[in-house]
Every structure is written in structure tokens, then in C-alpha cells.
Amino acid sequence: MARARSRTRRETVVETRNLSMRFGGVTANDDVNFRLEAGELRCLIGPNGAGKSTFFKCLTGQLKPTEGVVTIRGVDMTGADPHQVAQLGVGVKTQVPNVFDGLSVRENIWLAARRAHGAERAERLTAETLERVRLGDIRARAVGALAHGQRQWVELGMVMAAEPWLVLLDEPAAGMTDEETVFTAELIREINRTASLIVVEHDMNFIRAIAGRVTVFHRGAILMEGPMDEVSADPTVRDVYLGHKH
Numbered sequence: 001m002a003r004a005r006s007r008t009r010r011e012t013v014v015e016t017r018n019l020s021m022r023f024g025g026v027t028a029n030d031d032v033n034f035r036l037e038a039g040e041l042r043c044l045i046g047p048n049g050a051g052k053s054t055f056f057k058c059l060t061g062q063l064k065p066t067e068g069v070v071t072i073r074g075v076d077m078t079g080a081d082p083h084q085v086a087q088l089g090v091g092v093k094t095q096v097p098n099v100f101d102g103l104s105v106r107e108n109i110w111l112a113a114r115r116a117h118g119a120e121r122a123e124r125l126t127a128e129t130l131e132r133v134r135l136g137d138i139r140a141r142a143v144g145a146l147a148h149g150q151r152q153w154v155e156l157g158m159v160m161a162a163e164p165w166l167v168l169l170d171e172p173a174a175g176m177t178d179e180e181t182v183f184t185a186e187l188i189r190e191i192n193r194t195a196s197l198i199v200v201e202h203d204m205n206f207i208r209a210i211a212g213r214v215t216v217f218h219r220g221a222i223l224m225e226g227p228m229d230e231v232s233a234d235p236t237v238r239d240v241y242l243g244h245k246h
């Protein structure tokens, strides 16, 4: 019996229990109970100020929740530092750029690979990653001289080169053109072949393109979860986005 059950319920890779985060009088997250299963690609959506980024930061160690617990693969990571989260094999891309502008595309990706792996493997992963993010032709260019979209792909490449099993991305398609957004969605689906993902995003077309499950935040709490089609057709979700219900 136990065996049959474990086959139907996949491993929980991220869980929060009764997570709340307050900034003075502002409740940014309010009693959030969240669960991500192995292999999932989950988007966090919701109107401005709904609490998505705050929740994301509680998962990555950028913020320590006021109340509640965060576990990653069953390990209590509540209030852990970002580097402790990274050490578990978690790849994180925050809204704040995390590249060395003075170094080349290749050097940035190599550094990320080398942080996680030995020299030989880092070399191989760097070459593979440059292909995957299609930046091979500009590998020698300084990252500081690149266009916005290319910089974002360098950062995604840095996440990929470490071969994480869990990836947390905050607005990976922000400021991109439609064409760039399409390729970014492709990259994310590719990452999902070997990693579970949580992606905070605004762009509805992008969310449809990556086609994962969606968790809708509203006023710091989870309003609804499900496939994008179901969620976007839900009258309450539509009202929240149009600002009818406050």
C-alpha cells in the first residue's frame, strides 16, 4: 500500500507552512501554505503588490519570514542565507543582476559552473551552456556591453551551468521583446527537463508559453492554483486583475 501511494504522490521539493511576512504594519505574505512537487514548473502570478516577490525572497533566503516554515527537500531552510540555499543545489535568478560586467560571457558562465563543479566538468558545462543559451558567437564579449535580453540569458546560463535540481526565477522575461520572450520560454522548458522550477512572472503570454501550473497570489495569500487556462477563466481571478475586488 505504502509503495503504491508513494508512486502517485511525487516528492515535495519546496514547502511552506503558515508562512507570513510583515514589514511593520504591512502584511506582504499572509499564512501561505505552498507545495511544489518534483518535476513541476510553477508560475507565481498576481497583481502588483500581491506578495509574489516577498514570497520568492523567503524561499531564496533573501528574507526571513516573520512566521512559518520553509523546507527544501524536507530540510528546514527557514531564515537560511542565500548561499546556504545555493549549496543545496538550488539555482536562483533574482531581479537584481548578478553578473560581472567587466568579464566576458564565457567567464561569467565558467565561474558559475566552477563554483558547483570541478575544473574539467566546468569546462564541458561552459561549452554546452554557451550553445544552449545561443551566446557562443559572443562568448568573448564583456557582459557590460550586451543588450538587456542577452544579459538575461547570460544569467540563465549561469544558473544552468551549475546543473541545479531546483531553479527559482524572479521575472526572467522582464523587459524583453516578444521574440526574446519566446526563446526564454523555450529555455525554461528545457531547464524543466532536469529541474523543478518556480517562476515569478507578469507576462501572461510568457506564462502560457511555458505552460506550467499557476499559483495566483492576492493580498499576500494564495487565491487559486491550477492550469493557466482554468485560472485565467476564473471570475475571481479576472476581477482581481481588473481591480474590481479589493
Ligand SMILES: Nc1ncnc2c1ncn2[C@@H]1O[C@H](COP(=O)(O)OP(=O)(O)OP(=O)(O)O)[C@@H](O)[C@H]1O
Pocket (backbone or CB within 6 Å): 023, 026, 027, 028, 046, 047, 048, 049, 050, 051, 052, 053, 054, 055, 217
Ligand atoms: N522591504 C519592504 N518594506 C516594506 N514593504 C514592503 C517591502 N517589500 C515589499 N513590501 C510591500 O509588501 C507588499 C507585497 O510586495 P511584493 O513586492 O512582494 O509584491 P509583488 O506581488 O511581487 O508585486 P510586483 O508584481 O509589483 O513586484 C506590497 O504592499 C509592498 O509594498
